[in-house]
Amino acid sequence: MSLARTQSISLQGLRGELVDIEVDVAHGLPSYSLLGLPDAALNESRDRIRAAISNSKLQWPNKKVTVSLSPAWLPKSGSSFDLPIAIAILLAQGLVERDEDKKRVLIGELALDGGVKPVRGVLAMVIAARDRGIKEAIVPLSNFGEASLIRDIDVVAVASLGDAILWISTGQKIEQPQLSIVMEEQSSCDMSDVRGQDSAKFALTVAAVGGHHILMMGPPGTGKTMLAERFTTIIPPLSDDAAIEVTAIHSIAGYVSQRGLMMTAPPFIAPHHSTTVVAMVGGGSRTIRPGACSLAHRGVLFIDEAPECASGILDSLRQPLESGIASISRAHGTITFPAKFILILAANPCPCGRFAGRGRACECSSLQVRRYMNRLSGPLLDRIDIQIRVEPPTRAAMSDENKEESSKTIQRKVLEARERAKARFTQFPFTLNSEIPSELLRTEFRAEKSAMNHLHQLLDEEAITARGFHKALRTSWSIADLKSLPRPGIEEVRMALELRQSRS
Amino acid sequence: MAIRASAQTLGSRGEDIAVRFLTSRGYFIIDRNWRIREGELDIVAKSPEQVFIFIEVKARSSAAFGDPLEAISKEKALRIQRLALAWLATHQLLGAEYRIDAIGILIGRSGEISIDHRAGVL
Numbered sequence: 001m002s003l004a005r006t007q008s009i010s011l012q013g014l015r016g017e018l019v020d021i022e023v024d025v026a027h028g029l030p031s032y033s034l035l036g037l038p039d040a041a042l043n044e045s046r047d048r049i050r051a052a053i054s055n056s057k058l059q060w061p062n063k064k065v066t067v068s069l070s071p072a073w074l075p076k077s078g079s080s081f082d083l084p085i086a087i088a089i090l091l092a093q094g095l096v097e098r099d100e101d102k103k104r105v106l107i108g109e110l111a112l113d114g115g116v117k118p119v120r121g122v123l124a125m126v127i128a129a130r131d132r133g134i135k136e137a138i139v140p141l142s143n144f145g146e147a148s149l150i151r152d153i154d155v156v157a158v159a160s161l162g163d164a165i166l167w168i169s170t171g172q173k174i175e176q177p178q179l180s181i182v183m184e185e186q187s188s189c190d191m192s193d194v195r196g197q198d199s200a201k202f203a204l205t206v207a208a209v210g211g212h213h214i215l216m217m218g219p220p221g222t223g224k225t226m227l228a229e230r231f232t233t234i235i236p237p238l239s240d241d242a243a244i245e246v247t248a249i250h251s252i253a254g255y256v257s258q259r260g261l262m263m264t265a266p267p268f269i270a271p272h273h274s275t276t277v278v279a280m281v282g283g284g285s286r287t288i289r290p291g292a293c294s295l296a297h298r299g300v301l302f303i304d305e306a307p308e309c310a311s312g313i314l315d316s317l318r319q320p321l322e323s324g325i326a327s328i329s330r331a332h333g334t335i336t337f338p339a340k341f342i343l344i345l346a347a348n349p350c351p352c353g354r355f356a357g358r359g360r361a362c363e364c365s366s367l368q369v370r371r372y373m374n375r376l377s378g379p380l381l382d383r384i385d386i387q388i389r390v391e392p393p394t395r396a397a398m399s400d401e402n403k404e405e406s407s408k409t410i411q412r413k414v415l416e417a418r419e420r421a422k423a424r425f426t427q428f429p430f431t432l433n434s435e436i437p438s439e440l441l442r443t444e445f446r447a448e449k450s451a452m453n454h455l456h457q458l459l460d461e462e463a464i465t466a467r468g469f470h471k472a473l474r475t476s477w478s479i480a481d482l483k484s485l486p487r488p489g490i491e492e493v494r495m496a497l498e499l500r501q502s503r504s
Numbered sequence: 505m506a507i508r509a510s511a512q513t514l515g516s517r518g519e520d521i522a523v524r525f526l527t528s529r530g531y532f533i534i535d536r537n538w539r540i541r542e543g544e545l546d547i548v549a550k551s552p553e554q555v556f557i558f559i560e561v562k563a564r565s566s567a568a569f570g571d572p573l574e575a576i577s578k579e580k581a582l583r584i585q586r587l588a589l590a591w592l593a594t595h596q597l598l599g600a601e602y603r604i605d606a607i608g609i610l611i612g613r614s615g616e617i618s619i620d621h622r623a624g625v626l
Contacts, residue, residue, distance in 0.1 A: 030574045
């Protein structure tokens with residue numbers, strides 16, 4: 001028979017589609033045609049596959065070879081189809097014994113010498129295969145680590161085309177790597193590294209409890225970046241499902257290292273302020289890659305010097321902040337990546353950065369300062385519940401010999417507070433205080449009477465807006481959880497208002 | 505030039521081999537090396553089923569540079585088709601049933617010959 005079929009997976013964002021690879025070897029002049037919307041990398045597969053087959057001491061068919069990737073309407077990209085095409089060509093010639101009953105997918109790029117090279121996104125592909133009832137995945141040796149994170153599917157690692165043939169025709173495996181889910185190294189940072197800054201640390205703790213976004217303003221050198229970098233050490237670690245999801249996104253971006261580390265710590269992504277919209281939300285012309293906000297999924301997105309960002313960069317975050325997903329539209333469809341993160345913005349108080357204390361050293365005119373701050377657009381700031389000032393640490397704090405609170409201690413408090421919130425929200429579709437809808441803040445999740453009166457009075461005096469009213473309430477719930485109070489009182493509401501007083 | 509001479513020798517030797525091969529299979533040879541400005545038809549024959557066959561012959565002394573038939577590109581195959589139509593027109597046979605074949609011949613160093621006949625390549 002001169003017809004054969006293998007299967008593989010094509011990724012669209014995090015979603016994978018099962019792709020049938022059919023090969024027909026017919027009489028006629030030697031030729032090779034590849035059907036089914038291949039991209040450039042895939043069109044080059046012919047020469048790679050041919051060299052790989054010849055160099056594996058196997059016969060390339062000098063006949064009319066037709067390769068069809070179906071479903072035909074689905075655009076396919078990348079080099080991960082090399083291995084399934086090569087195997088299908090060999091099957092069609094009868095050079096490899098077939099056992100087609102097996103529900104199996106093949107993933108891998110071929111080197112000219114017949115070696116199998118790693119590809120991006122193997123984790124997401126194996127998840128998709130498992131969800132579609134596939135029982136076995138043949139993957140490149142270097143991707144074995146991430147692929148074997150998935151249960152309920154047999155993963156076979158191959159280092160070369162020959163290995164794959166051996167496995168398919170005789171069931172002999174090469175030596176598989178030792179299976180150990182390698183935990184990513186814990187970050188060595190700790191909150192106790194930062195001296196003083198008690199109010200900033202408190203604000204970050206509240207943000208960690210409620211999943212609130214936060215803006216830190218202060219002159220350079222006061223510890224904004226240090227604090228932000230240590231924020232991931234006080235938020236809860238990733239659950240198993242979340243860890244796989246996060247690792248899958250990083251695998252598509254090509255950032256999972258060869259041994260396939262599972263990301264267990266929440267990611268900390270800090271794009272430079274000269275970044276582009278595409279780098280921020282994801283994109284690319286053919287292979288669409290996740291952007292910084294998706295890489296920060298279930299973790300922290302930190303933007304230092306936020307007002308220095310080109311216009312449009314920060315505003316491109318509005319959609320992910322709103323919906324928790326980043327969607328990228330192209331002619332052939334819309335691709336979405338999850339993007340639920342805690343945003344931390346850091347900003348200098350003015351362009352020269354010296355507006356500290358009483359602002360004596362600052363050289364900026366008031367107009368310059370105003371322009372600088374206006375670069376953070378209103379709609380973006382609306383989504384940031386906590387806005388604080390970070391002042392230079394005092395001499396007393398710097399020389400204090402007392403031990404600062406460690407990340408472990410703070411994280412325990414955060415975890416306890418989150419448990420309380422979770423118990424309260426069992427009947428609701430959200431789990432974090434920052435996600436409480438406005439109408440519920442006025443009914444189910446009101447603060448104590450005195451606190452509500454205080455807020456209404458401020459509203460009457462036009463001291464706060466309606467939006468500020470709701471944000472203060474959300475933050476006050478996180479403070480109440482931290483203090484293990486059943487409901488925020490006037491004290492908590494006052495503190496919450498305090499936490500957004502940076503821009504007066 | 506020596507190289508050129510040897511190439512020609514190999515080409516015409518291949519064609520002789522192809523002619524013998526076709527004759528032994530019951531083909532009747534009508535024309536050889538029919539040449540116009542557009543190019544050349546190696547062999548024109550009539551099959552046992554009385555179909556006109558236009559044959560392109562490729563001979564090589566080794567497969568080190570690929571199969572002989574790989575040298576026939578899509579463009580070349582289309583040119584052979586145009587030449588075939590021109591041949592039919594010249595002989596007032598337009599409308600007759602015809603077919604385009606390719607024959608690849610490998611002539612080994614010690615004289616062993618392998619013939620690969622592909623019928624209806626276009």
